[in-house]
Amino acid sequence: MLLTQKAVAEGARALIYLTAQKADLLQRGKTEEERKEADELLGFLTPIAKAFLTEIGYEAANLGMQVFGGHGYISEWGMEQNVRDARIGMIYEGTTGIQALDLLGRKVLMTQGESLKGFTKQVHTFCKENADNEQMKPFIEPLAELNKEWGDLTMKVGMTAMKNREEVGAASVDYLMYSGYAVFAYLWARMAKVAQDKLAEGTSEELFYTAKVQTARFYFTRMLPRTKAHAVSMMAGADTLLDMPEEAFAL
Amino acid sequence: MADYQAPLRDMRFVLNEVFDAPALWASLPKVAESVDPETADAILEEAGKITSGVLAPLSREADEQGCKWSDGEVTSPDGFKEAYQTIVEGGWNGLGGNTEFGGMGMPKTLVAQFEEMMQGANMAFGLAPMLTAGACLAVDAHGSQELKEKYLPNMYSGVWSGAMDLTEPHAGTDLGIIRTKAEPNDDGSFNVTGTKIFITWGEHDMAENIIHLVLAKLPGAPKGPKGISLLLVPKFMVNDDGSLGERNSLSCGSIEKKMGIKGSATCVMNFDGAKGWLVGEENKGLNAMFTMMNYERLGVGIQGIGAAEASLQNAREYAMERIQSRAPTGAQQPEKAADPILVHPDVRRMLLTMKGYVEGGRAFSTYVAQWLDISKYADAAEEDRRKRAEGMVALLTPVAKAFLTDRGLDACIMGQQVLGGHGFIREWGQEQLVRDCRITQIYEGTNGIQALDLMGRKVVGSQGKLFELFAEDVATFIEENSSEESLRPYLEPLAAAFERLSDVTEHVIKQASDNPNAIGAASVDYLDLFGLTALGYMWARIVKAAAPKAGDDTSGFYSGKLKTARFYYDRVLPKTVSLAEGIRSGSESMMAHTAEEF
Numbered sequence: 001m002l003l004t005q006k007a008v009a010e011g012a013r014a015l016i017y018l019t020a021q022k023a024d025l026l027q028r029g030k031t032e033e034e035r036k037e038a039d040e041l042l043g044f045l046t047p048i049a050k051a052f053l054t055e056i057g058y059e060a061a062n063l064g065m066q067v068f069g070g071h072g073y074i075s076e077w078g079m080e081q082n083v084r085d086a087r088i089g090m091i092y093e094g095t096t097g098i099q100a101l102d103l104l105g106r107k108v109l110m111t112q113g114e115s116l117k118g119f120t121k122q123v124h125t126f127c128k129e130n131a132d133n134e135q136m137k138p139f140i141e142p143l144a145e146l147n148k149e150w151g152d153l154t155m156k157v158g159m160t161a162m163k164n165r166e167e168v169g170a171a172s173v174d175y176l177m178y179s180g181y182a183v184f185a186y187l188w189a190r191m192a193k194v195a196q197d198k199l200a201e202g203t204s205e206e207l208f209y210t211a212k213v214q215t216a217r218f219y220f221t222r223m224l225p226r227t228k229a230h231a232v233s234m235m236a237g238a239d240t241l242l243d244m245p246e247e248a249f250a251l
Numbered sequence: 252m253a254d255y256q257a258p259l260r261d262m263r264f265v266l267n268e269v270f271d272a273p274a275l276w277a278s279l280p281k282v283a284e285s286v287d288p289e290t291a292d293a294i295l296e297e298a299g300k301i302t303s304g305v306l307a308p309l310s311r312e313a314d315e316q317g318c319k320w321s322d323g324e325v326t327s328p329d330g331f332k333e334a335y336q337t338i339v340e341g342g343w344n345g346l347g348g349n350t351e352f353g354g355m356g357m358p359k360t361l362v363a364q365f366e367e368m369m370q371g372a373n374m375a376f377g378l379a380p381m382l383t384a385g386a387c388l389a390v391d392a393h394g395s396q397e398l399k400e401k402y403l404p405n406m407y408s409g410v411w412s413g414a415m416d417l418t419e420p421h422a423g424t425d426l427g428i429i430r431t432k433a434e435p436n437d438d439g440s441f442n443v444t445g446t447k448i449f450i451t452w453g454e455h456d457m458a459e460n461i462i463h464l465v466l467a468k469l470p471g472a473p474k475g476p477k478g479i480s481l482l483l484v485p486k487f488m489v490n491d492d493g494s495l496g497e498r499n500s501l502s503c504g505s506i507e508k509k510m511g512i513k514g515s516a517t518c519v520m521n522f523d524g525a526k527g528w529l530v531g532e533e534n535k536g537l538n539a540m541f542t543m544m545n546y547e548r549l550g551v552g553i554q555g556i557g558a559a560e561a562s563l564q565n566a567r568e569y570a571m572e573r574i575q576s577r578a579p580t581g582a583q584q585p586e587k588a589a590d591p592i593l594v595h596p597d598v599r600r601m602l603l604t605m606k607g608y609v610e611g612g613r614a615f616s617t618y619v620a621q622w623l624d625i626s627k628y629a630d631a632a633e634e635d636r637r638k639r640a641e642g643m644v645a646l647l648t649p650v651a652k653a654f655l656t657d658r659g660l661d662a663c664i665m666g667q668q669v670l671g672g673h674g675f676i677r678e679w680g681q682e683q684l685v686r687d688c689r690i691t692q693i694y695e696g697t698n699g700i701q702a703l704d705l706m707g708r709k710v711v712g713s714q715g716k717l718f719e720l721f722a723e724d725v726a727t728f729i730e731e732n733s734s735e736e737s738l739r740p741y742l743e744p745l746a747a748a749f750e751r752l753s754d755v756t757e758h759v760i761k762q763a764s765d766n767p768n769a770i771g772a773a774s775v776d777y778l779d780l781f782g783l784t785a786l787g788y789m790w791a792r793i794v795k796a797a798a799p800k801a802g803d804d805t806s807g808f809y810s811g812k813l814k815t816a817r818f819y820y821d822r823v824l825p826k827t828v829s830l831a832e833g834i835r836s837g838s839e840s841m842m843a844h845t846a847e848e849f
């Protein structure tokens with residue numbers, strides 16, 4: 001429970017900074033090209049940052065409460081308030097469902113996948129740079145694989161969506177969650193890289209950096225597999241969602 | 252908020268069509284004496300009326316009002332006292348109770364349906380009858396004849412309610428370290444002294460007397476769980492003629508402010524040399540608790556389904572009325588400013604997930620209840636049948652408790668999401684469902700503890716033998732139905748999911764032989780994997796019952812079942828792939844952190 005919270009909180013912080021960096025570049029970028037690239041990435045990352053982080057943030061808040069056992073349920077400790085407060089995040093400023101439509105429908109598919117490519121290119125470069133780094137192997141290998149799958153899935157969803165517009169809404173939340181875990185994988189790999197470099201150089205904060213590497217490993221082994229279910233689910237098609245007549249929902 | 256309607260149609264479907272409960276009842280002589288299909292149906296009907304008509308309307312206001320504590324007395328929310336009286340008059344407290352002492356002797360398969368309605372209608376209230384029934388079970392199974400005669404009739408009737416006093420400030424999960432003491436008197440009674448916390452309905456104004464079942468240590472008792480005894484401690488002493496005597500020396504010190512189930516009192520109970528009597532043998536208190544634990548744990552799982560059902564009712568009604576945006580394929584109701592949100596695939600995804608959990612969960616809890624009935628009532632001549640049922644109960648109970656409450660909470664949260672901003676506002680009752688349901692993951696053994704019980708004690712502890720019982724049941728179903736056309740799309744993925752579960756089971760049993768952390772590292776994901784697969788099995792059984800009737804059915808009930816099953820298999824069951832992979836990665840990444848590194 002604690003490691004999940006740690007992986008969420010620290011991964012989320014990294015995603016927020018990454019997104020904020022793009023916002024800064026959009027305003028203060030030196031060249032038109034730099035600003036344009038930042039604009040695209042910002043558009044791509046924003047719905048993920050909003051929806052994915054509020055979803056897994058809520059999960060983490062619930063886990064924090066669970067660590068307290070029965071005391072977590074009692075107002076005095078503040079843990080249940082944290083859960084109640086965190087719940088609104090998934091609702092206001094556009095619900096998770098709406099963010100997901102924005103990501104898949106407007107950002108990814110309307111640009112013919114270009115906005116995703118802007119991001120996966122960076123991931124690809126990072127993977128190539130570290131391809132020969134033995135220590136990074138447990139991170140780079142799954143990340144590279146995921147990066148490719150992400151593109152493939154997007155293609156497939158795009159193809160079905162051209163035939164049936166309802167496919168976008170049928171796949172969107174799973175697509176967004178998948179993308180969130182993928183972005184986190186990239187960020188955790190980057191953090192692991194920095195931490196490993198620091199440890200190799202020698203540092204007075206050995207515990208801090210060791211913990212980063214270990215949390216990255218936890219993320220990759222215990223949380224990242226969630227992408228598998230989202231991948232299957234997003235490809236299941238709209239029919240299973242739309243076949244049910246309105247009356248049958250009430251039975 | 253939608254008015255809660257007891258889901259009688261689906262309960263009848265599960266009982267009669269999926270599981271053929273009447274045949275089960277007829278095969279258990281003791282049950283057959285008490286119930287036949289007509290009686291059962293009349294009970295369901297009446298239960299539906301009371302829960303929807305009397306209990307449900309009180310829930311929202313009770314949440315606002317809460318219980319009030321004043322000078323040791325607890326006042327329940329408006330209407331609770333009268334509603335409790337209705338429950339007493341109907342004899343609902345003793346529905347599953349021993350007929351020898353005034354219970355109605357109904358099987359758990361039927362009682363489970365009543366429990367779901369009651370918990371779905373009003374969980375804060377429902378805890379009082381639930382705890383009373385639990386206390387009765389313990390007294391009936393382990394109490395002396397004298398205790399049973401003196402206490403059970405009034406507890407089954409509900410004139411007296413029951414409370415379970417286990418938890419102490421420093422001891423929740425680990426009851427081996429409790430400090431409450433029980434010192435023997437010459438007349439065979441004990442003086443009980445200590446402080447208990449979080450005692451649900453430990454004090455209130457709805458019943459004439461409150462019978463506390465208290466865990467305590469006798470002088471010189473061994474340390475740890477093997478030195479704990481169970482004592483019956485009444486609020487008012489009971490005279491030999493059954494009338495109430497003086498007040499016992501116990502009192503409620505305060506009640507907690509909490510996240511949900513606010514209509515129920517969560518009490519600090521102070522025992523100050525209160526008089527009590529041993530239930531069962533000295534130092535065997537935890538054993539005595541185990542008998543009722545299976546029932547109580549299933550009961551908490553059922554609370555999860557109850558809340559999820561209420562959430563589903565709320566959300567689907569809202570989704571049909573709320574108009575917002577147009578369907579992706581163009582306006583469906585052009586005369587209106589927008590289409591109902593039910594047209595949006597994502598809203599359907601949420602509702603169907605809820606339906607998959609609620610209806611599949613109802614089948615699963617009934618399936619577990621069926622094993623409980625066999626283990627309790629099977630004839631002496633049928634020792635094998637009983638043994639097998641006992642094994643099933645042991646294996647499946649932690650799954651029922653934790654999986655159904657985890658998915659119950661998911662369903663409440665999804666229902667809230669369907670309501671958008673209105674799901675966050677109290678008026679609609681949806682956020683209350685989330686707050687109420689959240690406790691079910693914590694009490695009666697946290698879900699983490701259930702997972703350890705499943706993985707450690709049951710699966711690894713029996714070296715896979717208990718798991719084999721369940722595996723056989725599923726394999727038999729698959730085999731028997733292999734030529735069933737309607738089941739074709741389901742049996743293969745079910746077999747695949749089951750194989751995944753079996754492989755992981757074997758894997759963890761192997762790991763556990765030389766790694767003490769293997770069990771705890773796998774357990775929560777394992778329970779989830781188990782539950783998702785078991786619900787897959789339930790959905791296949793639902794299809795088997797529904798498919799032959801779907802063709803001629805104009806109501807849409809049966810064809811709806813088939814569609815929900817399809818959805819569950821396509822979009823929910825795949826989670827097992829992710830879980831299996833996470834479990835296989837082992838404990839290394841979980842145990843690497845030192846305390847400072849956190």
Ligand SMILES: Cc1cc2nc3c(=O)[nH]c(=O)nc-3n(C[C@H](O)[C@H](O)[C@H](O)COP(=O)(O)OP(=O)(O)OC[C@H]3O[C@@H](n4cnc5c(N)ncnc54)[C@H](O)[C@@H]3O)c2cc1C
Pocket residue numbers: 066067068069070071073074415416417418421422423424425448449450451452509517690693694695696697698699700703
């Ligand atoms: C509203 C409410 C009503 C309640 N009603 C009753 C009642 O009627 N009667 C009663 O006796 N009690 C009642 N309880 C108490 C409840 O049963 C306990 O809170 C629960 O058993 C957990 O104990 P704890 O709070 O001490 O948590 P702890 O035992 O301190 O657990 C804290 C966390 O550590 C984990 N943990 C603990 N030990 C282990 C382990 N060995 N391995 C892995 N993880 C572990 C737990 O899973 C949990 O996440 C109630 C509680 C509440 C909040």
Ligand SMILES: Cc1cc2nc3c(=O)[nH]c(=O)nc-3n(C[C@H](O)[C@H](O)[C@H](O)COP(=O)(O)OP(=O)(O)OC[C@H]3O[C@@H](n4cnc5c(N)ncnc54)[C@H](O)[C@@H]3O)c2cc1C
Pocket residue numbers: 088091092093094095096097098101169573575576577592595596597598668669670671672673675676
């Ligand atoms: C505490 C709180 C504070 C708020 N603060 C502000 C504020 O300061 N300013 C302000 O203007 N608003 C504020 N809001 C409103 C908030 O932004 C809205 O509640 C939110 O945008 C959702 O709108 P809705 O409630 O009408 O839900 P609805 O739009 O009715 O949505 C209901 C459900 O349907 C889904 N849905 C709707 N349309 C579609 C579609 N086309 N496709 C797929 N799914 C769909 C949604 O995802 C949701 O699950 C606040 C709300 C709350 C609860």
